[in-house]
Amino acid sequence: MSTQRNIADRLHQSAQAWPHQKAVVFPAGKDKQGRYAYSSMTFQQLDQESDRLARGLIQLGVQPGTRMALMVRPSLEFIALTFALFKSGAVIILIDPGMGGKNIIRCLSEVEPEGFVAIPLAQLIRKLKRRSFPKARLNVTMGKPVLTSGIDYQWLLGGNWEPFEMVQRTMTDPAAIIFTSGSTGPPKGVAYEHGMFWSQVDLLRDYYQIQPGEVDLPGFPLFALFNSAMGVTTVVPDMNPTKPAQVHPEKIIQQINDQGVTQAFGSPAMWNRIGRYCERHQIQLPSLKRVLSAGAPVPVHVIKRMRKTFVNPETDINTPYGATESLPVASICGSEVLEETSAQTASGAGTCVGTPFPGVQVKIIEIHNEPIACIEQANELSPGNIGEIIVQGPMATREYFQRPEATQLAKIPDGERFWHRMGDVGYRDAAGKLWFCGRKAHMVHTASGPMFTICCEAIFNQHPHIYRSALVGVGAAGAQKPVIIVEPEQGDFPESQSARDQLTQELLALGQANPLTESIETILFHHSLPVDIRHNVKIFREKLAPWAEKQIR
Structure with missing residues (x-):
């Protein structure tokens, strides 16, 4: 098997297999009757637009390994730029805008971006804080290029499409730096490799039996990357992705029905609002084949409400367990929670997060707060005993960017491989299912x-x-x-x-x-x-x- 694994090649494969299928659908506004108007790109259009953008990025000066901060709102352009950056060989820096100005500046200055592809406000702040970003010389403004060099999206597009050969990357070449949510300490930049993205796509597709031609509404923008790699249409939701607890249910429901959405991803907070709204107004969602929810244990009341919205008896809400550093690890479906594990959870057994994905190994070891030099020094616990959860698999990231101490604390060497310490505590039951009992820090x-x-x-x-x-x-x-x-x-x-x-x-x-x-x-x-x-x-x-x-x- 070739070690060439630029994740953008998965988009090219989708464009060759399904050139005229819609790749991305974006809500471009509403008419006087409250009906959405949508703009869209087919897989062929998305592939060619990202080719043009990638050529522009290379002309700008982007080289393999160049770190580029991407700060663009969810849109057709966001997805095209993501693949263009991958095609150019750049390393994409992704950060949650909701973490606040000081945190954003601290996190970005830590990873030393060499350029910004960003909205005008972010570019203005970059200029005002230029001492924090001394290497940022390759800058593209999304929108009117105020107080910038005039290089914008249209400039990157250049002329008409011509065949473009993307920069080849290996499985272990850096692809992105994605920051943790900072729920148990300062956010840290997680170094993603092209092979890790490739593995995530395959694990999710095969486990959930996601088929080409399906339609997904992802409440987390980066999940559009997975969709394009699977031949799945992405419907960009009309919501603020940094505030899923404030989502407007009626907007999401309208988009699901407009586009015949078969799969939707969102945090438990998002499905809590949508489920309550559907219950109050007796709404069902007949097109859905599966719902995914992650970020924290999904409360039983959310599972019950969402399952009432499903028409197809095989439709369910699934909870993949994982973290920014390692996703996915395990999964459980709503029917299994309600029929088999919820009573135990209510009595204090923890939350069952299901069975590990094929190819993913999970161990429970004695709880430690210090680095572990090798796996032989970790004391593995028997089923039923609560300890630290550690995982090994092709989707696990190997380091935090320029954080050697944090990396040493989170990774356990195992010969040529390594185990990732999830920072969670839990146990395996006699059947091998994984139970989550909380964060170690809590x-x-x-x-x-x-x-x-x-x-x-x-x-x-x-x-x-x-x-x-x-x-x-x-x-x-x-x-x-x-x-x-x-x-x-x-x-x-x-x-x-x-x-x-x-x-x-x-x-x-x-x-x-x-x-x-x-x-x-x-x-x-x-x-x-x-x-x-x-x-x-x-x-x-x-x-x-x-x-x-x-x-x-």
């Missing part, structure tokens, strides 16, 4: 032993008036006091002291009925728990612990 270390967030929070989430909860520890590690912070369902927040006392007693009774949570004596109420910027669902327990300490003084 464990509460009490005098009587560790407490695991996902296991304990599930006990309190059973209360009908509680939307979600967070376990935090107050005090020094080894003698922490466990505290549960709850976010009631909308309209159920106890405003009076008597209502608060009543709900507190009901929650304490739930906790005392389970040995995992019987030591919890403090319940705090929060109107809206802080969550991550990417999925709007991972709870920022680091922010809640200091808040809780102030509340109980």
Whole structure:
């Protein structure tokens, strides 16, 4: 098998196999009757447009390995530019705009971009902060090139299409730097290789039996890359991808029905809003063949509501487990959760994330907070015992960009291979299924032993008036006091002291009925728990612990 693996070649293959199939569909506005107008590109058009852009990038000065920050809103142009950058041999830097200005500048300056393909505002900030980006000399503005060199999308396109030979890359050549969400510390740049993207496409396609000709609505923009590599049409959703918890359900539903969407991906926060809206208005989504949701465990109420929207009895909501550094690892479907694992989850067993993907190995090892020099030094635990989750497979990234200490902490050498430490704790059951018990950094270390967030929070989430909860520890590690912070369902927040006392007693009774949570004596109420910027669902327990300490003084 050839080691040539430029991920953009997968788009070229799709263009050859299905030249006239729509590759990307974009909502370009609404008419007076509220109907969407759509613009689109076929696979052949997308392939040729990205060829023209790639030639322009090379004329601009982009060379193999050039690091280019891509800061463009989801659109036809975003997808064309992504493949053009790959075709030119560039390394794409992708960052969540929702992480805030200071974080964005810090993260970008850390990876030293040599150029920006970005909207005018980002280019203006780059110029104002030029000392943070001393190497950024190759710049393209998406939109009117204000205060820039005048090089824009049209300039990159150049003249008419002519055959273009993309820059060949090997499986281990760098393809992108994608930042973690920063839910358990500062965001870190994860180095992706072309072969890793190639493996991700094959793993997802084969496991979920995704067929060419399907239509996908991805709530995460980069997933359009996977679609184009599979011969699947991408419908760009009319939403702010950095705020899935604020999605307008009616817009997504209209697009699903307009385009006959067969697959849709979104965070649990997105499906929570859409599922509740569908339940209120008795809406079903007959075209869907599968729904995917990731970023955090999908609550049972979300699974139940979404399954009510499906018409085809074989349609289900699937939860792939993984991380920016390693995706996918395992998967479970909604019917399996409801029929086999939800009762155990409710009693504190953790969240079952399913069976590992074929070709992906998973081990549970004794929990450590220091680097592990080799796999022989890791003590593997037997089924049923909670420990660190480590994984090995072709989709696992091998390093953080220019972060040798973080890389050493997250990777375990194993001969010529390596294991990635997920930063999660969990266990394998007797059947080999993987259970997630929380983040290692979120464990509460009490005098009587560790407490695991996902296991304990599930006990309190059973209360009908509680939307979600967070376990935090107050005090020094080894003698922490466990505290549960709850976010009631909308309209159920106890405003009076008597209502608060009543709900507190009901929650304490739930906790005392389970040995995992019987030591919890403090319940705090929060109107809206802080969550991550990417999925709007991972709870920022680091922010809640200091808040809780102030509340109980």
